[in-house]
Amino acid sequence: MSHTQHEFASILKFIEGTYGLGTLGTTDMRADAFADCFDFAKAPRSYAAIPARLDAAYFVRTPLVEEPPDDD
Secondary structure: OOOOOOOOHHHHHHHHHHOOOOOOOOHHHOOOOOHHHOOOOOOOOOOOOOOOOOOHHHHHHOOOOOOOOOOO
């Protein structure tokens, strides 16, 4: 558990470092790597499905709405 205050760009910096990507050269240049939030020495947790109130068929048969969700 991290007690360090991070900025939003720390997530970006962590992804860039983890996957060997180049920097975007803006806010992520000064951000920390966010790595203190993870413990890579531990084994990954096993997959556990999260139960959902609605099944996939609901979303397949529900028509798309063309208007934006917030129009004010």
